[in-house]
Amino acid sequence: MAVTGFSVMLALMALRLPIGLAMMLVGGVGYIQLNGLDPFLNYIRTTPYQIFANYTLSVIPLFVLMGAFAERSGLAGDLFKAASAVVGHRRGGLGMAVIGACTGFGAICGSAVATTATFSRAALPELRRYRYDPGFSCGVIAVGGTLGILIPPSVILVVYAISTEQNIAKLFKAALIPGLLAAAFYCVTIALMTRRHPEWGPAQPRVAWADRVRPLLGVIPALLVAVIVVGGIYGGVFTPTEGASVGAFVMLVIGLVRRTLTPTAVRQAILQTAETSAMIFAILLGAEVFNAFLALTQVPTAAAEMIAASGFAPYTVLIGLLLFYIVLGGVMDELAMILLTLPVFFPIVTALDFGMPADDVAIWFGILVLIVVGIGMTCPPIGLNVFVVASLARDVPVTRIYRGVLPFVAADVVRLGLVVAFPALSLYLVKLLD
Amino acid sequence: MARDREEAAPSAFERVVQSVALLGGVLLITLSVTVVISVTLRSDLVGSAGVPGDFELVQMATALAAFCFLPWCQLRRGNIFVDTFTLKLPERWQRRIDAGWDLVYALVMVLIAWRLAVGARAAFATGENTMVLQIPSYLPIGACAGLAALVAACAVVSAVRLARAPA
Numbered sequence: 115m116a117v118t119g120f121s122v123m124l125a126l127m128a129l130r131l132p133i134g135l136a137m138m139l140v141g142g143v144g145y146i147q148l149n150g151l152d153p154f155l156n157y158i159r160t161t162p163y164q165i166f167a168n169y170t171l172s173v174i175p176l177f178v179l180m181g182a183f184a185e186r187s188g189l190a191g192d193l194f195k196a197a198s199a200v201v202g203h204r205r206g207g208l209g210m211a212v213i214g215a216c217t218g219f220g221a222i223c224g225s226a227v228a229t230t231a232t233f234s235r236a237a238l239p240e241l242r243r244y245r246y247d248p249g250f251s252c253g254v255i256a257v258g259g260t261l262g263i264l265i266p267p268s269v270i271l272v273v274y275a276i277s278t279e280q281n282i283a284k285l286f287k288a289a290l291i292p293g294l295l296a297a298a299f300y301c302v303t304i305a306l307m308t309r310r311h312p313e314w315g316p317a318q319p320r321v322a323w324a325d326r327v328r329p330l331l332g333v334i335p336a337l338l339v340a341v342i343v344v345g346g347i348y349g350g351v352f353t354p355t356e357g358a359s360v361g362a363f364v365m366l367v368i369g370l371v372r373r374t375l376t377p378t379a380v381r382q383a384i385l386q387t388a389e390t391s392a393m394i395f396a397i398l399l400g401a402e403v404f405n406a407f408l409a410l411t412q413v414p415t416a417a418a419e420m421i422a423a424s425g426f427a428p429y430t431v432l433i434g435l436l437l438f439y440i441v442l443g444g445v446m447d448e449l450a451m452i453l454l455t456l457p458v459f460f461p462i463v464t465a466l467d468f469g470m471p472a473d474d475v476a477i478w479f480g481i482l483v484l485i486v487v488g489i490g491m492t493c494p495p496i497g498l499n500v501f502v503v504a505s506l507a508r509d510v511p512v513t514r515i516y517r518g519v520l521p522f523v524a525a526d527v528v529r530l531g532l533v534v535a536f537p538a539l540s541l542y543l544v545k546l547l548d
Numbered sequence: 549m550a551r552d553r554e555e556a557a558p559s560a561f562e563r564v565v566q567s568v569a570l571l572g573g574v575l576l577i578t579l580s581v582t583v584v585i586s587v588t589l590r591s592d593l594v595g596s597a598g599v600p601g602d603f604e605l606v607q608m609a610t611a612l613a614a615f616c617f618l619p620w621c622q623l624r625r626g627n628i629f630v631d632t633f634t635l636k637l638p639e640r641w642q643r644r645i646d647a648g649w650d651l652v653y654a655l656v657m658v659l660i661a662w663r664l665a666v667g668a669r670a671a672f673a674t675g676e677n678t679m680v681l682q683i684p685s686y687l688p689i690g691a692c693a694g695l696a697a698l699v700a701a702c703a704v705v706s707a708v709r710l711a712r713a714p715a
Contacts, residue, residue: 127629127630128630128632128633128634129633129634129645130629130630130631130634130642130645130646130649131629131649131652132627132628132629132649132653133627133628133629133630134627134628135627135649135652135653135656138656139652139656142656155663158659158660158663159663159664159666159667159670160667162660162663162664162692162696163611163664163667163688163689163692166610166611166614166615166692167607167608167610167611167688168607168610168611169603169606169607169610171610172579172606172607172609172610175576175610175613175614175617176576176579176580179573179576179577179580352587355583355606356583356586356587358580359579359580359581359582359583359584359587360580360583360584360587362576362577362580363577363580363581363584366577381570383573384569384570384572384573384574384576385566385569385570385573385620387573387576387617388569388570388572388573388616388617388620388621389569389617389620389621389624389626390626391613391614391617392614392617392618392620392621392622392626393621393626393627393628395614395617395618396618396621396627397628445630445632445633446630447628447630449628450628495632496632
C-alpha cells in the first residue's frame with residue numbers, strides 16, 4: 115500500500131504535478147482507502163488550520179521575512195567591502211571575501227536562495243570588474259549562497275526540526291562548527307583553484323591597515339543582529355519564535371534607519387516572503403496528509419525494525435541514505451525531498467545503534483541532511499543556487515558556472531565525510547552550550 | 549506577450565490577491581512587533597508578565613498569514629514541481645498539463661474550504677474560545693476557509709491563463 119502510494123506519487127511528480135499537491139492527493143486517497151471517507155473528511159476539517167496555527171511554525175515566515183529585509187538592507191555590500199579590504203590582495207582574495215561575507219550574512223539570513231541572490235547583486239559586478247573569471251565568480255557566489263542555510267539560522271533546519279519534532283536551538287548549535295568548516299573549506303578550494311589558474315582570480319593591490327578600519331566598522335550592524343538573534347537562541351534567552359521575531363523587527367528598523375528599505379522595497383520583501391513561505395507551507399500541508407496516510411500503513415516503523423534487524427552496519431545504512439539523498443537532490447527540490455523522505459528515513463536512522471543516544475543521532479542526522487541539501491543546491495543537474503546566479507548573470511552559460519562549482523562540491527563531500535566520521539564536530543557545541 | 553501585458557496592468561483580481569498577501573505580511577510584522585514587546589516586558593529590565601495571550605496570537609496570526617500567502621503563491625505559480633522529465637515535451641503540452649493540475653488544485657482547495665467552513669460552524673455552535681484571550685475560534689478558522697476558497701479561485705484563473713496563452 116505504502117509502496118504503491120510512493121510509486122504513484124513519484125510518477126505524478128514526474129508529470130509536473132506540484133509536489134505538495136501530489137503528497138496531498140496520494141495521501142488523501144490512501145487515507146480514504148484505509149480508514150474510509152468520513153474519518154478523512156473529519157481529519158481535514160481541523161488539520162489545515164491546526165497545522166498552520168503552530169507557535170513554532172511561525173519561525174519559518176519570520177526568518178524568510180528577515181532574510182528578505184536583509185537582502186534589501188545593503189548589509190551584504192558592507193560585509194563584502196570589509197572582507198575584501200582584508201583579503202583582496204591575495205590571489206583569489208575577492209572570492210574568499212565573498213565566502214567570508216556570505217558567512218556573516220548567513221548568520222542573519224536563513225535562506226540559501228536569498229543569500230545567493232543578494233551576493234549576485236552585491237558582489238558579482240565587483241568580481242567581474244576586477245577581471246575574475248566569469249564561471250569561477252558565479253560558482254563562488256552559488257556556493258557561498260549555501261552558507262545562508264549552513265550557518266544558523268537556517269530555514270531548512272527549522273523544517274527538519276518541525277517534521278521530526280527536534281529542538282531548533284540544539285540544531286542551530288550543532289550546525290555552527292560544520293558551517294564554519296564549510297567556509298574554511300571553500301576558501302582553501304579557492305586558494306587551490308587560483309593557484310592552478312592564476313588568471314581566474316587576479317590579486318588586488320593591498321589595502322593599508324589604516325584604510326581597513328572604515329570598511330571593517332561597516333560590519334557592526336550585521337554582527338549585532340547575528341549576536342542578538344543567534345546568540346539569544348543559543349543562550350536560551352529567546353525561543354526560536356522570539357529570536358526570529360526580534361530578527362525580522364531589528365532588520366526592518368535597520369533598513370528604515372539606513373533608508374535602504376523604501377516603501378517599495380518593503381512591499382517587495384513582503385510579496386517575496388509570501389511566495390516563498392506559501393511554497394513551503396503548501397509542501398508542509400501535503401507532507402502532513404501524506405504522513406497521516408503513511409502512519410496508518412505502519413510502514414515507517416516496520417521499515418525501521420526491518421533495517422535495524424537486517425544486520426547491515428549502521429554506517430552502511432547511513433551512507434546509503436546520504437547517497438540516495440544526493441541522487442534524489444539531482445531531480446527534486448531539496449525541501450520537498452526531506453519532507454517526503456524523513457517520515458521513513460528518520461525512524462530508520464534513529465533506530466540504528468551508533469553508540470550514542472538516539473537524541474544525539476537525531477541532531478547529528480539533521481546536520482548531515484543539511485550538508486547534503488547544501489550539496490544539492492549547487493550540484494548539477496539542478497542546483498537551485500546555480501540557477502539563481504545564472505538568472506542574474508545572463509551572459510554566463512550555466513555549464514560554465516557548473517564547472518566553477520564542481521571543485522567546491524568535492525570539498526563539500528569531504529566535509530560530509532568528516533562530519534559522518536566525527537559526530538563530535540556537530541554535537542560538541544550542543545553539549546558545551548547546554 | 550500576454551505576461552508582459554499583465555505585468556504592465558495587473559487585473560483587478562490580481563490586485564486583490566496581492567493586497568491579501570500584503571495583508572498577510574502586515575500581520576506577520578505585527579506578530580513580530582507583538583513578540584518583541586512581549587519579550588521586552590518579560591525581560592529583567594521591565595520584569596512584568598509580557599503581552600497576555602501572545603502565544604495564542606502568534607498561532608492565530610501564523611495560520612492567517614499562511615492562508616493569506618497561499619493565493620498569491622498560486623497566482624504567481626510559485627509552487628514547486630519537477631520539470632526534469634518533461635523538458636522535451638512541446639511547451640504547449642507542458643502548459644496544458646500545468647493547467648490541468650491547477651484545476652485539480654482548485655478542487656482540492658474547494659474541498660479544504662468546505663471542510664474548514666464546516667469546522668468553523670461547529671466551533672461557532674459550541675461557542676469554543678481561545679484559552680487566554682477568549683477569542684471565538686470560529687473567526688480565524690472561518691477566515692481561513694474563505695482564503696482557501698480564494699486559493700481555489702486563483703488556481704482556476706491561472707489554469708485559464710495557461711490555456712489561453714498564445715502558442
